[in-house]
Amino acid sequence: MQKILRLIIVLSVGIAMMFGGRWYAYVALGDSPYDEVGIALNGYMPAPLRNWGCHKMQTRFVGQMPPHGCAGPDGRSWL
Template identity: 35%
Template sequence: MGLIRLLLLVVVLVGGYWAYYVYVSGEPYDEIGTAINSRLPEKAREFGCAELKRRHSGAVNAPAGCEPYWTRI
């Protein structure tokens, strides 16, 4: 039971940080956020990159993991 709680806590923490990175973070190049985003499934990564592009429209270079999506948006 303790292992399940630990895994659930890790999932909530990682998912929460990703949501913070995508919706609130003031910088699109956050190392932890880009690491999480680049390892997500394609649809979630595409959504995250689109939201980052919308929020940081002045960013010239794509954050790590968003390169294939940055030019399509």
């Protein structure tokens, strides 16, 4: 029973690191704010992380339209 629990914990941490790392790479290092996988991962993040990611991308991609999930009510301004 203890081995199964340990396996589940290790797999959960590994999956969270994989998706979290991919999201961070999209937000902090991506070449474009319009990466489909990054947009989807950003949509699944909790609101504080999603807001941080949108603000980070806004400073990196000045003058570009915001991706889905980072757009304001008019669809053209950043959150």
